[in-house]
Amino acid sequence: MSAPVAIEVSGVEKTFRIPTHRVDSLKERLTTFNQQDFRELHALRSVSFEVQRGEFFGIVGRNGSGKSTLLKILASIYAADSGRVRMAGRLAPFIELGVGFNPELTARENVELNGVMMGLTRRDARSRLGAVLEFAELEEFVDLKIKNYSSGMLVRLAFSVVVQSDAEILLIDEVLAVGDASFQQKCADVFYEIRESERTVVFVTHDMSAVEQYCHRAMLLHDGELKSIGDPGEVARSYLRLNFEQAPGGSDADMGGMADITLADVWLEDGAGKRITNVEKDTEVRFGALLEAQRTVEGPSFGFIFTNEDGVEVTGFGLGLPKGLPDRLEAGQRVRVGGKIENRLAPGRYVVKCWIHREHNYANLVLHSPHVLDFVVFGGESAGVVTLDHAITASVEGP
Amino acid sequence: MSAEPATPELREVGGPSALGGGRSRFFELLWLMSVTEFKKTFFGTALGYLWSLVRPLMLFAVLLLVFTQVFKLGSTVPHYPVLLLFNIVLFGLFQEATGGAVSSVLAQEGIVRKTQFPRLVIPLAVVLTALFTLGLNMIVVFGFLLGFGVGPMWTWLLFPLILLPLLIFICALAMLLSALNVRFRDVTIIWVVIATALNYGTPILYPLEIVPPAMSHALMVNPLAPIFQQAHVWMIDSHAEGVYAAAGGPLPLIAAGLIYVTVCVLGVWVFNREAPRIAEQL
Numbered sequence: 001m002s003a004p005v006a007i008e009v010s011g012v013e014k015t016f017r018i019p020t021h022r023v024d025s026l027k028e029r030l031t032t033f034n035q036q037d038f039r040e041l042h043a044l045r046s047v048s049f050e051v052q053r054g055e056f057f058g059i060v061g062r063n064g065s066g067k068s069t070l071l072k073i074l075a076s077i078y079a080a081d082s083g084r085v086r087m088a089g090r091l092a093p094f095i096e097l098g099v100g101f102n103p104e105l106t107a108r109e110n111v112e113l114n115g116v117m118m119g120l121t122r123r124d125a126r127s128r129l130g131a132v133l134e135f136a137e138l139e140e141f142v143d144l145k146i147k148n149y150s151s152g153m154l155v156r157l158a159f160s161v162v163v164q165s166d167a168e169i170l171l172i173d174e175v176l177a178v179g180d181a182s183f184q185q186k187c188a189d190v191f192y193e194i195r196e197s198e199r200t201v202v203f204v205t206h207d208m209s210a211v212e213q214y215c216h217r218a219m220l221l222h223d224g225e226l227k228s229i230g231d232p233g234e235v236a237r238s239y240l241r242l243n244f245e246q247a248p249g250g251s252d253a254d255m256g257g258m259a260d261i262t263l264a265d266v267w268l269e270d271g272a273g274k275r276i277t278n279v280e281k282d283t284e285v286r287f288g289a290l291l292e293a294q295r296t297v298e299g300p301s302f303g304f305i306f307t308n309e310d311g312v313e314v315t316g317f318g319l320g321l322p323k324g325l326p327d328r329l330e331a332g333q334r335v336r337v338g339g340k341i342e343n344r345l346a347p348g349r350y351v352v353k354c355w356i357h358r359e360h361n362y363a364n365l366v367l368h369s370p371h372v373l374d375f376v377v378f379g380g381e382s383a384g385v386v387t388l389d390h391a392i393t394a395s396v397e398g399p
Numbered sequence: 400m401s402a403e404p405a406t407p408e409l410r411e412v413g414g415p416s417a418l419g420g421g422r423s424r425f426f427e428l429l430w431l432m433s434v435t436e437f438k439k440t441f442f443g444t445a446l447g448y449l450w451s452l453v454r455p456l457m458l459f460a461v462l463l464l465v466f467t468q469v470f471k472l473g474s475t476v477p478h479y480p481v482l483l484l485f486n487i488v489l490f491g492l493f494q495e496a497t498g499g500a501v502s503s504v505l506a507q508e509g510i511v512r513k514t515q516f517p518r519l520v521i522p523l524a525v526v527l528t529a530l531f532t533l534g535l536n537m538i539v540v541f542g543f544l545l546g547f548g549v550g551p552m553w554t555w556l557l558f559p560l561i562l563l564p565l566l567i568f569i570c571a572l573a574m575l576l577s578a579l580n581v582r583f584r585d586v587t588i589i590w591v592v593i594a595t596a597l598n599y600g601t602p603i604l605y606p607l608e609i610v611p612p613a614m615s616h617a618l619m620v621n622p623l624a625p626i627f628q629q630a631h632v633w634m635i636d637s638h639a640e641g642v643y644a645a646a647g648g649p650l651p652l653i654a655a656g657l658i659y660v661t662v663c664v665l666g667v668w669v670f671n672r673e674a675p676r677i678a679e680q681l
Contacts, residue, residue: 008409016679025585072678076515079414079675086409093515100514104439113435116427117514 004088006169006200007051007074012083014044014069014224043069045224046083051202051217053088053168056195058211058218058232059204060239066224067204068173071095074202075171089168089200092118096173098158103147107138107157110146114161128164135186136160163190170194173204208236208278209349209376237277240374259367260297261329261356265290266304266372281347281379281387288338289372291356293329297366299359300329302337304372309349314385315341320360344386345377417519417674428520433527440528441535451532452539455491459484462604476606481540481547482635486603486627488536489561493569493623494594496529500573501580501587508681518674522573530566544635554633561630568622568659571666578673581680601627607645619651622659 017038023029043066051057061067072078073085075095094100100114111132115125133139136156146154162170191214194201205211211218211232219229220239228238270276271284279285291302305316319337321327329335352373356366440451463480476482500522510516544550580586601623607615618624625642632639646652 005409024583026579026583026589027585029583073414074412076412076415077512077678085412087412088409091515094513096513099509100516102435105435109435113431116424116431117516119421119424121423122427122431 003052003054005050006053006055006088007057007202008084008086009050009070009074010048010084012044012047012070012073012080012085013042014066014073014078014081016041016043042224044073044080047221047224047226048083049219049226049229051200053200054198055216056191056201056203056214058215058235059202059221060206060208060211060218060235061221062239062242065221067221068095069224070221071171071173071202071204087169090119090166091169092162092165092167092171094118094162095171097162098154101146101154101158104145106143106145107133107149108142110157111161115165118165118167120165132157132160132164135164159187163194168198169200169202171202171204207349208239209347209378211236212278212376212378233278236376240277240376259356260295260358261291261293261300261302261366263289263354263367263369263372264292264334266352266354268373268375276375278376278378279343279345281345281377282343284340285343286338286340288336289354291335291337293331293333293335295331297329297358299327299361300335300356300366301360302335302354302356304337305353305355306345307351307353308346308385309351312385314345314350343377344388346385346387347377347380349376350374415515415518415675415678417517417671425517425520428517429524429527432520432524433531436524436528437531440532452536455484455487455536456539459487462487466604475609477636477638478547478549479606481543481549482606482631483604484543485540485630485634488533488540489565489627489630490598490601490603491536492529492533493565494598495532496526496569497572497576497590498594499525499529501576501590503573504577504581504677505584505681512678512681518677519574519670522577522670523570526566526570526573529569549635552634552637554637557633558630561626561633564659565623565626567663568626571663573666574670575662575666578670578677581673581677597621597623600624602631603627606631606639608640612647615645616647616651619646620654620658622655622662625652625655 018041019038047066047070059067059070069078072095073080074087075091075093077095094117100117101110102113105113108129111129112122112125115128116122120128129142133142136153136159138153138157138160141149141153146157149157162172195214195216203211203215215232217230218232218235220227220235220242222242227242228235266289267275267287268277268279269286269288271286273286276285287304289304293300299320301318301320303316303318306314308314321329321335351371352375353368353370354372355368358364358366462483466483467479503521503525504511504518507521511518511521576586576590600618600621602610602618607618607624607628610618619628619642625646628640628642628645632641642652643649
């Protein structure tokens with residue numbers, strides 16, 4: 001690619017020194033003589049990357065991976081300890097929507113204030129009012145104090161201010177799930193438009209389907225280090241893999257220690273038996289899991305439930321040990337679960353949870369883990385929770 | 400899509416700072432923040448401006464009663480009532496600006512943590528808002544001056560020479576206090592005490608003439624004292640004791656000058672040093 005570089009980050013480091021006991025009064029400062037103890041938190045370790053002009057660039061990572069710190073350094077809210085950040089073009093200095101708003105002021109005054117914060121003159125900021133309000137569909141409420149706005153209206157106004165500014169570089173932190181459906185559609189349209197424009201966007205999110213939808217490139221941060229960078233699909237997959245790697249630890253913790261049966265592995269495969277982390281709509285999917293008994297368990301049963309991002313349990317299955325075998329697991333025995341599932345899942349993000357009981361009794365939980373796997377179903381339009389086969393046709397009647 | 404005239408050059412991002420983001424943006428923001436804050440207090444309520452006048456006027460009425468009826472000051476000092484009103488209003492600027500500035504950066508936490516915002520705008524906007532209030536109150540004060548038969552004096556034109564050093568001092572304190580308060584949350588409480596002490600340590604309620612000389616010399620070490628004493632001479636009574644006479648020699652004035660300069664340097668230095676880290680400490 002020959003596009004000029006818009007953002008260049010080289011060797012940026014950031015360490016927070018977290019005092020074990022925070023001294024926040026002058027009195028304490030003057031009466032404590034011993035040196036303070038600090039715990040060091042490496043939020044960013046030598047992170048370097050470049051974003052080209054016009055690129056829609058995603059940053060993904062778990063909570064605490066350093067995404068927000070990086071964004072704040074890009075926005076000049078935090079100072080980096082070392083390393084260098086260079087940018088070409090004007091930056092919209094917000095990392096969260098609506099932070100510059102003053103609830104006591106009207107929309108008119110807030111739009112002006114926000115415009116000035118983005119480096120416009122007051123006159124320019126005022127001249128943009130019409131466009132901002134039109135986009136936000138809030139013309140009637142221009143002289144209403146925004147403390148009286150609903151949260152949806154606020155977000156619309158805030159998003160509109162950013163979109164209508166002429167900043168060349170935008171930093172966007174998780175904004176997609178805002179407003180009502182029609183405004184969301186509008187936001188999606190704007191994102192596509194920005195994606196194709198000269199503007200450069202750095203987009204931080206947990207939503208892997210959004211990363212794959214909008215981003216030209218993405219990068220994954222983990223514990224302050226850059227884990228992977230490049231194709232958004234690849235990055236999204238490594239993010240999901242990373243999430244899974246740490247899930248079994250979490251599930252054991254749920255039970256307050258090592259469960260009697262643990263989940264050693266869980267995965268999805270495509271029709272050819274290759275492991276996948278994202279599923280294309282309407283393609284063949286196979287589910288697999290490996291359970292391992294740590295101690296003897298009588299009458300085990302286990303199940304997996306697929307939940308969509310709205311928390312709706314879309315499908316699930318429960319199993320016991322095969323007939324004809326003793327209904328018990330000895331320590332060290334493993335159970336391999338696997339098979340094909342009909343893929344009727346609508347595009348979106350799914351989380352798989354797992355439960356294991358003993359003595360076929362629901363009250364006798366061995367393990368309950370709300371998040372053993374997550375994946376994205378991509379491709380096509382989503383209408384509803386599942387897509388069913390149908391034989392619906394249309395015909396024309398009349399003269 | 401408009402054709403970009405030129406590719407913008409890569410420029411180093413400096414990180415957060417007191418002034419960050421360009422000079423014109425700084426002043427536009429400073430102006431806008433002060434004006435909106437000012438509008439909020441004065442036009443937000445039906446009796447906005449009246450309410451803001453009620454406070455100094457009530458204080459004035461009470462103090463006038465106490466000092467003329469109880470302490471019998473009124474008879475010995477020429478134009479005591481207007482002197483008192485003038486001093487209350489002028490000190491009101493100091494109190495409102497510094498008192499508001501102390502917690503200003505903390506109060507604007509959202510802006511500081513989530514946007515790139517020139518940090519210095521925040522305390523200075525508080526000072527500017529207080530200055531607007533002073534402007535409105537001064538109209539009333541000059542009305543009283545004329546009503547009580549003072550002036551017009553040509554030295555009234557020298558008022559900016561009183562205001563300027565006072566404002567610089569206030570700005571320096573606003574910077575110092577707002578930055579320190581992020582680190583040490585008890586600065587707010589400490590400042591209330593110091594401001595009260597300054598209120599009594601400055602010739603506001605009493606003219607220096609009635610203070611024993613040794614005491615008056617000591618008071619002049621307070622940088623506010625020479626400013627208020629000079630104001631007394633220029634604005635109310637040209638025969639009032641001059642600053643030099645009240646200090647009884649150059650030493651207290653040199654000390655006051657040193658304190659003044661130290662506070663100014665300290666204010667700028669501390670704020671500049673703390674500005675890049677403010678967001679992390681909130």
